[in-house]
Amino acid sequence: MKHLNRRHFLGAGLLLGASTLLGKPLPDKPIAIPEEYKPPIIAFPEKKPMVTISDRPPLLKSARGRDIYTQAITPNDEFFVRWHLPDIPTHIDLKEFRLEVNGAVTTPLSLSIDDLKTTFDPVEITAVMQCGGNSRKYYAVTGQATHGVQWDHGAMGCAVWKGVRLKDILTRAGLKESAQWIGLNGLEKPAMEETPDFFREMALKEALEEQIIVAYGMNGEDLPYLNGFPIRLVIPGHFADSWVKMLSNIMVMDSYRNSFFMDVAYTVPDNDCECVVSGSDFEYKRKPIASMKVKSVIGYPSEESVIKKGSRIKISGVAFDQGKGIKEVMISLDSGKSWSAAKLGHDLGKYAFRMWSYEWETKTKGNYTIMARAINRIGNIQPMADEIGWNAGGYQYNGVDSVSVKIV
Amino acid sequence: MKKFVLLCFLATSTLLAQMEKPIEMPYVEYPMIKGDHDEVAQQYCLICHSWGYILNQGKKSRPYWNGTVQKMVNEFKAPIPKEDQQTIIDYLVKHYGYEAKAGQSGH
Numbered sequence: 001m002k003h004l005n006r007r008h009f010l011g012a013g014l015l016l017g018a019s020t021l022l023g024k025p026l027p028d029k030p031i032a033i034p035e036e037y038k039p040p041i042i043a044f045p046e047k048k049p050m051v052t053i054s055d056r057p058p059l060l061k062s063a064r065g066r067d068i069y070t071q072a073i074t075p076n077d078e079f080f081v082r083w084h085l086p087d088i089p090t091h092i093d094l095k096e097f098r099l100e101v102n103g104a105v106t107t108p109l110s111l112s113i114d115d116l117k118t119t120f121d122p123v124e125i126t127a128v129m130q131c132g133g134n135s136r137k138y139y140a141v142t143g144q145a146t147h148g149v150q151w152d153h154g155a156m157g158c159a160v161w162k163g164v165r166l167k168d169i170l171t172r173a174g175l176k177e178s179a180q181w182i183g184l185n186g187l188e189k190p191a192m193e194e195t196p197d198f199f200r201e202m203a204l205k206e207a208l209e210e211q212i213i214v215a216y217g218m219n220g221e222d223l224p225y226l227n228g229f230p231i232r233l234v235i236p237g238h239f240a241d242s243w244v245k246m247l248s249n250i251m252v253m254d255s256y257r258n259s260f261f262m263d264v265a266y267t268v269p270d271n272d273c274e275c276v277v278s279g280s281d282f283e284y285k286r287k288p289i290a291s292m293k294v295k296s297v298i299g300y301p302s303e304e305s306v307i308k309k310g311s312r313i314k315i316s317g318v319a320f321d322q323g324k325g326i327k328e329v330m331i332s333l334d335s336g337k338s339w340s341a342a343k344l345g346h347d348l349g350k351y352a353f354r355m356w357s358y359e360w361e362t363k364t365k366g367n368y369t370i371m372a373r374a375i376n377r378i379g380n381i382q383p384m385a386d387e388i389g390w391n392a393g394g395y396q397y398n399g400v401d402s403v404s405v406k407i408v
Numbered sequence: 409m410k411k412f413v414l415l416c417f418l419a420t421s422t423l424l425a426q427m428e429k430p431i432e433m434p435y436v437e438y439p440m441i442k443g444d445h446d447e448v449a450q451q452y453c454l455i456c457h458s459w460g461y462i463l464n465q466g467k468k469s470r471p472y473w474n475g476t477v478q479k480m481v482n483e484f485k486a487p488i489p490k491e492d493q494q495t496i497i498d499y500l501v502k503h504y505g506y507e508a509k510a511g512q513s514g515h
Contacts, residue, residue, distance in 0.1 A: 037463040045431040054460035055436040086456050091430035140466075147472070149464045191456045194485035225431050260483050281475065 036150070046224040048077045053149055057083035057188070058226055061154030066403070069299030069318045072345065072353045073126075074157030076219050081226045082131050082155060083245070084198045084261070087189040092230055092246070099169075099214070099231060103183070103252035106174030113216060113230050120164040120172075123213055127236035127351035128320045129243060131155035132266050132289045135297075136394030142386040143278030146394025153297045153401070158318070158353040161234045162217030167208045169250065175204070181253040182207045184233060187246035196260040200242040202235075204252070211236045211323075211351070214247060236351035237323035239289050239396065241266040262288055268391045275389025282392050293398040294321040294382055296329050296356070296374035307407050312361050315342075317401070318353035319374040327379075329356040332371040336384065336400070339373070362407045371402045438463055441503040448495045452488045453480075462504055469508040473500040 041063045043049045053059035060081040062068040068078060094113050101109040137150035170182070184200045206212075215234045216223060223229045228245030235242055241261075267286035268274040276284055296319035307313060319326045325347075330339040345355030356372070375381045383389070385399035438459035440446050453459070468476075474497050480486040481493060488496065501507065 036466065039460060039464060040436060042434050042436060044434060052434075052436055052460070053464045054458040055434060056458045058433070059460065059464075088433075090433065137466075145466055145468075147465075147476075149461065150466050190484075192485060192487070195456065196483070196485075264483060281471070 044081070044226055046077060047081070047226065050078065050081070051154065056086050057088065059083070059149065060226070061151070065304075066153065066297070066299050066302040066317075068157070069153070069297050069353075070316050071299075072158060072318065072348055072355045073219060074159060076159070076221055076224050076227070079129075079157045079159065079218075079224065079227055080131070080155050082240070083188055083226075085188040085190045085195070087191060089187050089246070092187075092225075094230060097230060097248075099248060099250065101169060101173045101250045101252070104176040104179040104254055105170075105252050106176060107172070109169070109173050111169070116164050116214065116216060116231065120168050122162060123165055124160055124162045124217075125211060125213060125234065125236055125351065126158065126160045126349045127211075127234060128156060128158045128292070128353055129234075129240045130292055130320075132239040132241050132395045133393070135295075135397040135399075138385060138397055138399055139278075139388070139390055139394050142388070142399075143390045146390075147392055148394050150394075156297075158320070158348075159218045160220070161213060161215040162220075163213040163215035163231065163234065165210065166212045166214055166233070166250075167210065169214060170204075170208065170252070173252070175252060178254040179252045180204055181256050183249075183251040183253055183257065184242065184244040184247065185249040185251070186228070186232075186244045187248050198244070198261055199257075199259045200244055201253075201256060201259070201262050202242060237291060237321075239266070239292055241289065265393075266395065267393065268395050273389045274396070275391055278390040280390075280392060289395050291322040292320070293396050294326075294374050294376045294380040295319065295398040296326075296372040296382065296401060298370060298372050298401050298403050301370070301403060301405050303403060303405070305405060307362055307405055309362055309365050309407050312359060314357050315360055315370055315372075316355065316357040317372055319356055319372075320351075320353055321374070321376040321380060323351050324380070325350040325377045326354040326356075326374055327377045328375045329354075330373045330375070331358040332373070333360065333368055335369040335402075336371050342372070365407050367404060367406050369402050369404045371400050373400045436460070444499045444502055445495045446499060448492050449499050452486055452492065452496065456480075456484065456486065462500065465504075468500075468505045470497070470501045470505065471508055473497050473505055476500075 039051050039053050041049045042052045050060040058081050062078040099111045133148050134155035135153050136146050139146045182202050213234045214231050216231050231247050232245045233243050266289050269276050270285040270287040297317050299317040319329050329342040331342045332339045342356040342358040373382050382400050388399040477493050477497050
């Protein structure tokens with residue numbers, strides 16, 4: 001029996017409220033996840049062979065599946081890749097490349113990579129990068145399948161990023177009093193001129209936060225080409241949609257500019273639960289996704305693991321949130337009936353993956369459903385998969401992760 | 409053996425960023441079901457993205473594919489004439505989707 005906690009109650013109320021608001025009937029039976037297409041596994045430049053969801057624009061995830069989450073730092077050559085536009089330059093000449101900083105500034109800048117590396121203070125930060133649509137296929141377990149590529153947990157990773165504070169760059173350029181927003185653009189281009197650019201915006205107040213960096217290094221190396229060489233924005237605690245790759249322009253603006261990628265893509269319902277009744281279409285007022293939600297993902301075992309009766313296994317995985325820090329990860333071996341605390345691994349910083357593990361001696365044969373549920377330091381807790389608020393874009397999924405295994 | 413190791417090292421070191429030469433992106437031929445004017449879908453959809461985008465979304469309803477094609481035309485400015493839009497929607501629904509059940513919204 002699942003107990004009805006306050007959060008459950010609150011969530012249900014909001015869902016009901018949303019449904020009345022939209023005048024939608026509650027959906028009938030959820031549609032099960034349809035049989036999946038298995039994409040090919042192909043090696044791209046500087047990458048190990050990866051699951052190639054698309055080659056153009058490239059959408060790649062590790063071929064190791066859950067196993068990649070048995071480590072706190074994701075290797076560069078297995079780090080997920082997700083571009084938005086098909087025309088990506090195949091060569092960057094560092095002698096030519098410049099980051100232009102212009103708009104409402106007193107001194108427009110044109111910075112080479114060398115300028116960034118030698119004339120600013122270098123900073124390092126360990127942070128999770130997660131696509132807004134990561135794990136969206138699991139919305140279909142309890143509700144309707146959402147829009148978009150049905151990512152499993154593969155669209156995230158954690159790296160040590162090295163670069164320059166965005167604040168320091170903006171300070172050097174000198175902000176005019178009228179400055180309110182910054183616009184960000186990289187070198188990826190659409191196939192047709194009329195297609196909107198992958199243009200992202202950030203309120204200036206937010207852009208000046210200490211932890212945001214323009215990164216040229218990743219895990220002690222240059223950024224891999226497909227992860228945004230030579231520089232990309234890193235916004236710890238935020239979903240990856242504004243971590244612009246091959247960043248070439250920072251434009252300081254007096255006002256917000258409406259754009260497809262801010263106002264239409266990567267948005268959730270603009271209400272408290274950021275959710276609507278499962279199966280609704282995009283008929284709601286929207287806001288851009290921003291802070292990540294507390295989440296844990298099981299790295300081992302996976303559905304494919306063969307586990308022998310009497311063996312001692314170490315269930316392990318990663319947990320993270322928006323930067324408040326993970327307080328606890330709870331493990332259930334009986335489909336969520338009872339929970340015990342996992343052991344937390346080293347703290348690599350509040351924006352990093354926090355490893356966790358739980359020793360399990362498998363005493364009896366049979367089927368088990370393992371669940372992991374994280375709680376952060378401000379008490380945010382992952383919703384159970386059947387309690388999660390739904391949105392049509394399938395963004396910011398953070399339902400309790402589960403793996404069904406067989407002890408033989 | 410030494411030579412072999414050295415060659416491997418050289419091969420790897422050229423891959424480590426600071427790339428002097430243009431990268432070569434692999435090309436993937438994603439399978440497209442033939443018939444029902446797949447050539448129209450090929451002609452327009454593949455201008456901007458691979459067929460992987462369709463294959464990895466799972467089967468979708470007619471309203472979904474209709475909305476998606478409209479999004480491509482209205483937001484991404486895909487130059488698809490009206491009659492070809494309908495051909496593409498029908499092709500997607502038939503081979504990569506299903507007709508929506510009565511009373512079901514969206515997808």
